[in-house]
Amino acid sequence: MDELHIIGGNRLDGAVPISGAKNAALPQIAAALLSTHSLELTNLPKVSDVENMLGIISLYGAGIEQDATGTRINASSLTPGEVDYDTVRKMRASILVLAPLLTRFGSACVSLPGGCAIGARPVDMHLKVLTALGATVSVEGGYIVASNGSKLKGARIVLAGPSVGATETALMAACCAQGETEILNAAREPEVVDLVGCLTAMGAEIEGAGTHRVLVNGATNWRAASHHAIPDRVEAGTYACAAMITGGRIELVNARMEHMASVLQVLECMGATVWPGDRGVVVNGCNQIKHADITTEPYPGFPTDLQAQLMAMACLADGASVIRETIFENRFMHVPELSRLGADIALNGAVALVRGRPLLKGAPVMATDLRASVCLVLAALAAKGETVIKRVYHLDRGYEQLDRKLSQCGANISRIST
Ligand SMILES: CC(=O)N[C@H]1[C@@H](OP(=O)(O)OP(=O)(O)OC[C@H]2O[C@@H](n3ccc(=O)[nH]c3=O)[C@H](O)[C@@H]2O)O[C@H](CO)[C@@H](O)[C@@H]1O
Numbered sequence: 001m002d003e004l005h006i007i008g009g010n011r012l013d014g015a016v017p018i019s020g021a022k023n024a025a026l027p028q029i030a031a032a033l034l035s036t037h038s039l040e041l042t043n044l045p046k047v048s049d050v051e052n053m054l055g056i057i058s059l060y061g062a063g064i065e066q067d068a069t070g071t072r073i074n075a076s077s078l079t080p081g082e083v084d085y086d087t088v089r090k091m092r093a094s095i096l097v098l099a100p101l102l103t104r105f106g107s108a109c110v111s112l113p114g115g116c117a118i119g120a121r122p123v124d125m126h127l128k129v130l131t132a133l134g135a136t137v138s139v140e141g142g143y144i145v146a147s148n149g150s151k152l153k154g155a156r157i158v159l160a161g162p163s164v165g166a167t168e169t170a171l172m173a174a175c176c177a178q179g180e181t182e183i184l185n186a187a188r189e190p191e192v193v194d195l196v197g198c199l200t201a202m203g204a205e206i207e208g209a210g211t212h213r214v215l216v217n218g219a220t221n222w223r224a225a226s227h228h229a230i231p232d233r234v235e236a237g238t239y240a241c242a243a244m245i246t247g248g249r250i251e252l253v254n255a256r257m258e259h260m261a262s263v264l265q266v267l268e269c270m271g272a273t274v275w276p277g278d279r280g281v282v283v284n285g286c287n288q289i290k291h292a293d294i295t296t297e298p299y300p301g302f303p304t305d306l307q308a309q310l311m312a313m314a315c316l317a318d319g320a321s322v323i324r325e326t327i328f329e330n331r332f333m334h335v336p337e338l339s340r341l342g343a344d345i346a347l348n349g350a351v352a353l354v355r356g357r358p359l360l361k362g363a364p365v366m367a368t369d370l371r372a373s374v375c376l377v378l379a380a381l382a383a384k385g386e387t388v389i390k391r392v393y394h395l396d397r398g399y400e401q402l403d404r405k406l407s408q409c410g411a412n413i414s415r416i417s418t
């Protein structure tokens, strides 16, 4: 298992190419199963979640060709099967193949994910969506078994909350249903809008993407298509934090300012200077990070996927910050590890009170999930001395060449295979 060894204290300065968004790529790979025509996806990040999702669809017989220009998926002939517990447990986004498999085979069987490090993460909304469109859904022996008897029928779907994944399931299933589907309380995340862009290129007719009310005209006539995934706003936000926490300057090449408004606003309150560059967004840190209060919210609010990274910065701020996590009930696994570096954090349910300190000190720490791990990398970049981070496979799920991108900006970081 690899470890990261980081010696903190270097000011980062340079340009980081932001990869395609993992959370846009995963549903697009699942969407390739909807159609018998080929789908070319470009700008997929080279991260293990993407590899695993491609692995899942290839188990069903999808043909996959990859080269420097992109990934071509041909799902013209598929064979039925089931997605097992081990796969779904490791990568919860694998639930996204449920709707496409149901529409292709008339039935599908995908393991229930169970809980994970950041929370219980139920999939009840995904199941309700499919039921609303006329499928019969049951849970048997830990598996979701869905079948659609005849055909799915368009319906009015009111989501209990703006779930990203359930909106994506609804969009994919509704494209194959007879008639119109109205999705209310739909998630507005850029990754959902990008899935709509991909489905539209494939032949779907969808209106209202990016709003809470999305209309899908079903019975899509699929066609061969090509789609370029959006840049990863969470990766970009993470490198913006790297610039800030080291008092440096990083150009986030390819990043889109419009996807990062709430994050950039918080960074500016904490002392960053941010401006649009020729190739993306430039973030300039400051001498002393200012404290800030943050509450995670669905898009366009502050994203839960950047909460841990902001907390690393708050640990070194000039005062106390209050960080509220409202999306996942257990997304504070980084707190005890940050404390090992000397951070002063008091947890009370979904609220963390972070009292800024002048200094963090390197220590051995353990990565527990994707964003918790990268928060430890950020803290280590600013800490005095060496930090060793174990279980970096969590980072590989969503960050392409993290150590290389950071060392190109001047970080003292090395990856060691043990
Ligand atoms: C692959 C992917 O895109 N992952 C992102 C996606 O996850 P994911 O799609 O799993 O997140 P959701 O938006 O669905 O979850 C939001 C909230 O709804 C709850 N919920 C969700 C579905 C359901 O059937 N029942 C239910 O109760 C969840 O437990 C959570 O409390 O959006 C999250 C919220 O922005 C991000 O943190 C994840 O990085």
Ligand SMILES: C=C(OP(=O)(O)O)C(=O)O
Binding pocket: 023, 091, 092, 093, 305, 370, 371, 398
């Ligand atoms: C929580 C995340 O991913 P997933 O939903 O795939 O677990 C994430 O990207 O931070």
